[in-house]
Amino acid sequence: MDNLDLIQQALPYLLEGTVVTIELTFWSLLIGIVIGLPLAFGQVYGNKALKFVIAIYERLARSIPLLVMLLLLNYGLPRLGLRIPVFRAAVIGIGLRSAAYQSQIYRGAIQSVGGSQLKAALSLGMSRFKAFFYIIAPQAIRIAIPPVANESAIVLKDTSLAFTIGVVELLRQGEYYIATSNKPMVIYLTVAFIYFVLTTLVNGGLSLFERKYQIPGIGIEGGHSDAY
Amino acid sequence: MGQIFSQYYPLFLHGLGVTIFVTIISCFSGTVLGTLLALGKIYGNKFTSRLVTIFIAIIRGTPLLVQLFIIYYGLPGYGIRLDPILAAIISFIINSGAYQAEYLRGSIQSISANQLKAALSIGMTRWQGIIHIILPQALRRVIPAWTNEFIYMIKYSSLAYVIGARELMTEGKLLASRNYQFFNVYLVIAVIYLLVIVIFVYLFRQLEKKVTIP
């Protein structure tokens, strides 16, 4: 029973941290989209030099552990004369990592729609812009939803690493409470439960969205007619 | 940066050795755990299957860092005190096992039911069919996902730093807190991870080319 009391007492603090975790997730994903989309366009439609530069960026962001990136930002930015709050440093680090992964998702989605769809659109007299907007994008978005849901859940979980540079998010709030209560297991399990609810909501929400806009033949079993 | 490496390279190399050791142990043991979980989910009875599904969902739905804390800081309250490296390895195995179980499940289910029927038709028992016919095919198909998981694990093993397990990250932190060159030390570490991962990606691509069966 005293465990339940403990959880009850800790909950307001943990929820405070949960809000920060959600904010971290939101801003990191946004940075991921804002940078990832242009990177994907560059990878699909860019020239060789641009593709090469983007490939290097993606290789870097996918190879250096997020923890190392966060520490580098935390210790490196002040050296460049940039004193920014740890929250922002965390968002930049997580966002830059996610951009590389999101870029790959969008690129894969655009490419899996296939050249024959573009050809058919052009054959009707559509401009390339219209073909992308009305034909390629609606299909690519649907294909991208499941991997984007997955990436969102990864980003959500990765925000726990912001703890290491001192962002007071969910895990750090848990740490604080453990320091006063000395009951680590109960608090960690509660923290884990909150993360679990959040990731379930992210996946559930996006799969609801996916079902709502579901079109037969597009998605996992789709992607046919790529012969061109 | 180069100076730091040349001055302290035994330290970095030792850390790197531990990182790779932890990654390899975790990934391979994760495969064993993942296989058991996948088999339990597909071929187990209703209760087992349900239990495994919930276990996988919980592990995949919570951060590795929290799992690590539960094992390292949570368990001592119940009399289980683990060395940091061991705690890290155990939490990585559990985490990786849950992810690998999902890849494997997809792979096993993509192999047609006829394969098992064919195995039964030549007199094999169900388990013989699963072990000798289904699994060898499923494991082969899962190689790209497995190598991906391995690369992930190299990176995420850096989390062991937060509990002080002396892999690459921790060695770096200890060094930096002695010479106060945090940025330079972490830069060296970033480059080491980058090189190691580029090398593994290259090796795995070669491997995938070799083992692909038409």
Next chain:
Amino acid sequence: MPTKHLLKIEDLHHSFGSNQVLKGVSFSLNKGETKVIVGPSGTGKSTILNNIIRLVPPDQGKIYLEDTEITATKKINEVRQQIGFVFQDFGLFNHLTALGNIMVGLTKVKKMTKQAAAELALNELDRVGLKEFSDSYPSQLSGGQKQRVGIARALAMQPKLILFDEPTSSLDPELTGEVLKVMRNLAEDGMTMLVVTHEMGFARSVADELIFMEGGHIIEQGDPEQLFTEPVHQRTREFLFQLTDLYGEGGA
């Protein structure tokens, strides 16, 4: 002769890398004519069609649609609206219903109102016998049905001519008939058509002229019956009878 050619092709050349697939091809098409191009695979037949609407611009040579030089025009999208294209792999937009596939060109390119576009699209679907499938997505249609939607989509744009790029090659044999029947009706209604196909029965009975190509050149062209019975080149005879053996006279 005063008749103006609807489509005129002069000295077309095209290479893919070091592989020269078209080595100087010229022919023309009058309004209301149906011409069929036949020849072995890899001999550049489909490339000609792709060159015509510049989906793949030709290396050399000129193509005219009436007075417009397609190969030089800056308004290629306007030319493409006037030339229908039917793809081997159907080219239906996977995220749109049969009706949506036909409407999208009308509303987004021709700027028709949704209502007018829907009406016209339904008419065209009816014409290919698929009115009741208007709400089906491509993945819910058979190959033959997909191709008929593809033809209806091309028709709805009210083109001056339609190019058919092996329209039945991706179909199971039992489904080719329904597509060939639609094409035959179009030809009888006076649509101008340029068809690349292996269907000898269709070529023989529908084409006004048969063009036999091999190795990037036109070997022989003329009345289909004449090419079948008294070809000038021995090679033409060999090829045509080989194809007839392979694909039969069937379908149309």
